[in-house]
Amino acid sequence: xxxxxxxxxxxxxxxxxxxxxxxxxxxxxxxxxxxxxxxxxxxxxxxxxxxxxxxxxxxxxxxxxxxxxxxxxxxxxxxxxxxxxxxxxxxxxxxxxxxxxxxxxxxxxxxxxxxxxxxxxxxxxxxxxxxxxxxxxxxxxxxxxxxxxxxxxxxxxxxxxxxxxxxxxxxxxxxxxxxxxxxxxxxxxxxxxxxxxxxxxxxxxxxxxxxxxxxxxxxxxxxxxxxxxxxxxxxxxxxxxxxxxxxxxxxxxxxxxxxxxxxxxxxxxxxxxxxxxxxxxxxxxxxxxxxxxxxxxxxxxxxxxxxxxxxxxxxx
Amino acid sequence: xxxxxxxxxxxxxxxxxxxxxxxxxxxxxxxxxxxxxxxxxxxxxxxxxxxxxxxxxxxxxxxxxxxxxxxxxxxxxxxxxxxxxxxxxxxxxxxxxxxxxxxxxxxxxxxxxxxxxxxxxxxxxxxxxxxxxxxxxxxxxxxxxxxxxxxxxxxx
Ligand SMILES: Nc1ncnc2c1ncn2[C@@H]1O[C@H](COP(=O)(O)OP(=O)(O)OP(=O)(O)O)[C@@H](O)[C@H]1O
Ligand SMILES: [Mg+2]
Ligand SMILES: [Zn+2]
Numbered sequence: 001x002x003x004x005x006x007x008x009x010x011x012x013x014x015x016x017x018x019x020x021x022x023x024x025x026x027x028x029x030x031x032x033x034x035x036x037x038x039x040x041x042x043x044x045x046x047x048x049x050x051x052x053x054x055x056x057x058x059x060x061x062x063x064x065x066x067x068x069x070x071x072x073x074x075x076x077x078x079x080x081x082x083x084x085x086x087x088x089x090x091x092x093x094x095x096x097x098x099x100x101x102x103x104x105x106x107x108x109x110x111x112x113x114x115x116x117x118x119x120x121x122x123x124x125x126x127x128x129x130x131x132x133x134x135x136x137x138x139x140x141x142x143x144x145x146x147x148x149x150x151x152x153x154x155x156x157x158x159x160x161x162x163x164x165x166x167x168x169x170x171x172x173x174x175x176x177x178x179x180x181x182x183x184x185x186x187x188x189x190x191x192x193x194x195x196x197x198x199x200x201x202x203x204x205x206x207x208x209x210x211x212x213x214x215x216x217x218x219x220x221x222x223x224x225x226x227x228x229x230x231x232x233x234x235x236x237x238x239x240x241x242x243x244x245x246x247x248x249x250x251x252x253x254x255x256x257x258x259x260x261x262x263x264x265x266x267x268x269x270x271x272x273x274x275x276x277x278x279x280x281x282x283x284x285x286x287x288x289x290x291x292x293x294x295x296x297x298x299x300x301x302x303x304x305x306x307x308x309x310x311x312x313x314x315x316x
Numbered sequence: 317x318x319x320x321x322x323x324x325x326x327x328x329x330x331x332x333x334x335x336x337x338x339x340x341x342x343x344x345x346x347x348x349x350x351x352x353x354x355x356x357x358x359x360x361x362x363x364x365x366x367x368x369x370x371x372x373x374x375x376x377x378x379x380x381x382x383x384x385x386x387x388x389x390x391x392x393x394x395x396x397x398x399x400x401x402x403x404x405x406x407x408x409x410x411x412x413x414x415x416x417x418x419x420x421x422x423x424x425x426x427x428x429x430x431x432x433x434x435x436x437x438x439x440x441x442x443x444x445x446x447x448x449x450x451x452x453x454x455x456x457x458x459x460x461x462x463x464x465x466x467x468x469x470x471x472x
Contacts, residue, residue: 018460097436120431120458124438139429141459204462 012313015126016134018142019179024186031152033306033315034299040076041302049314050079052200056103056109058084059136060116065275065297066136066145070113081219082109093167099128104131111312114138132311140175141259147179149303150233153296157270158231160187167234168194169254169280176274177235178205181186185212192217192225199241222255224246232257234273234280252279259284272296283285326360331378333400333407334390339364341394344468348389348422349382384411389408390421391415392444392452393468415452417444423454424470427461440472 010026022030039045055074059067084105096104098116102125105112112134114125119139121194126133135141140147153158163184167177171193181191182205191214192202206216219225234257242248253255257280258270273281274292285291317455337345342361343414346352351359358378364371383400390397391413401409425432442454442463453462463470 019461098431099438118431118434118457119427119429119461122435123458124431129437138431139459271331289396 011183011310012316013132014130015122015128015132016144016307018135019144019147019183022144026152027148027183027186030148030303030306030310031155033310034148034152034302037077037305037309038302041073041298041305042249044062045186047076048078049309050074050075050077050312053079053110053312053314054082054108055079055308056084056105056112057136058105058112058114060098060114061137063115063137065300066115066143069297069300069305070308071249073301073308076301077305077309079308082221098125100135102128103130109239111308133305134311140173143175143179145304145307146176146187147183148307149296149300150176150180150272150274151183152273152303153292153299154184154231154270156299157272157292157295158268159239160184162188162190163190163231164190164193164229165233166192166222166229167201167232167233167235168222170199170237170241171195171235172199173238173241174235177233178218180233181205181209181214183210185214188214190215192219192229194219194222194225194255196220196237196254198251199237201242220254222261223264226261227266227267230266230268230270232269232271232290234271234277236276236278236280257281257285259288261292262288265290281289317326323324325441327405328358328376328378328402329382329405331357331376331402332381332387333402334375334377334387335372335398335400336367336369336394337373337375337390337397339371340353341468342375342391344376344471345390345397345457347471348393349386350426351377385416388416392419392423392454393408393471415444415446418442419454422472423467424472425456425459425461426463426466426470427442427456427459429458430459430461432456432458 028085050272057067057070071081086214098121106129109131113134113136114122114137115136119141122133122135122138135142135144171177209216237251237255239248268291269290271290275293334345342363357380361375363373365374387399397413399411400407420441423440423442425440432438441457443452450464
């Protein structure tokens, strides 16, 4: 698990399972690498870094965005993608456990990107794999490449150190926000959590942050805090979380970013969203300089290029 | 006094006495040690025995000295238990159980969506932490869920 073979090559053959496996220095190194690869991600430069490498995409759960950006990342670097399609449909895996599937795919590919519905499946896969595993999201806990790309977006569009950030929406179940606030705590931050009471940030997470000297403020109103933050990280509130449809409508309308709301925003405010959005950001916001969520989607490519290249040791 | 107590359980010549087990946890101690119907040695136990420090359970295993690693798991459910090694009817060694920092295969993860609860060929794995506020807590190495109470309820 996360073996470091040589100091000069801290990433070669390393699995990417959970953000918590990475120190701040290592995260910075991934972000630096992504920045160097950005012209390739944009198609402005060509690269053959992954020439001759085969990357298996093993998705046991649909996820168009993550899958696409891994495919694009691999192809921009000249790698071949072994797309294992929807796994249910593939007869190779019929009745086979994940451990065996991973052992088999390890024999065919140079790296495996895994997405799986069970919590901890990527950690287990790493125990059985003879090639690096990149966790493309397992269950409801980890999705490290999303967090890397969120950090990268924040660094490119704003700044990481001592950031004043608000996270809004479903903070109770949202794994992206949990993982992001843990990672941001490595850089020091002032965090504001905006959610309806039913969907508040879990108290263990708030306690952990406070232990790490992160100042935390909790509110249910975007208006109250919009003038105070440099980054607003929006997430979707799912209808299923509310037994009462009326309650959902109320919450939905309170947690909405509109042109009106932004009148009071810091001119440098950047709005991020892991996408897909439903209606928590109105379309009129898209044309403002605050909207960075489509840019954020693009940053998923250089970040995944960096992780692929580092894990396979083609960049040291 | 001593005679009376000895009537409850026969003295053993060689083996292990696990004393000062939290009252009511004797059966869980057997479970945590993996002692089941296939175990061949003689085992006796008392539950809710009155002792100087309140009620306690005691487990006695004849003819076998268990490994320290196995015995230390008892600390997960009964941190004050003592391990007394008996040789030739005498207590030759007495140790308090020490909380292990890692346990494998002993406890079930409380997260039903955890890979360790599926049919994959793996054992559960937890890191063990002890804090003033929360007592003993286990963190699943797969899904990172924390078990902070009812460890005894979640033995495999
Ligand atoms: N030969 C034996 N057979 C069975 N049980 C024994 C034997 N010798 C001692 N024990 C039991 O082992 C435990 C520890 O014995 P010990 O003589 O050290 O008692 P103690 O002085 O009360 O110790 P403690 O302070 O740990 O309670 C007691 O529960 C005792 O009844
Ligand atoms: Mg005694
Ligand atoms: Zn678990």
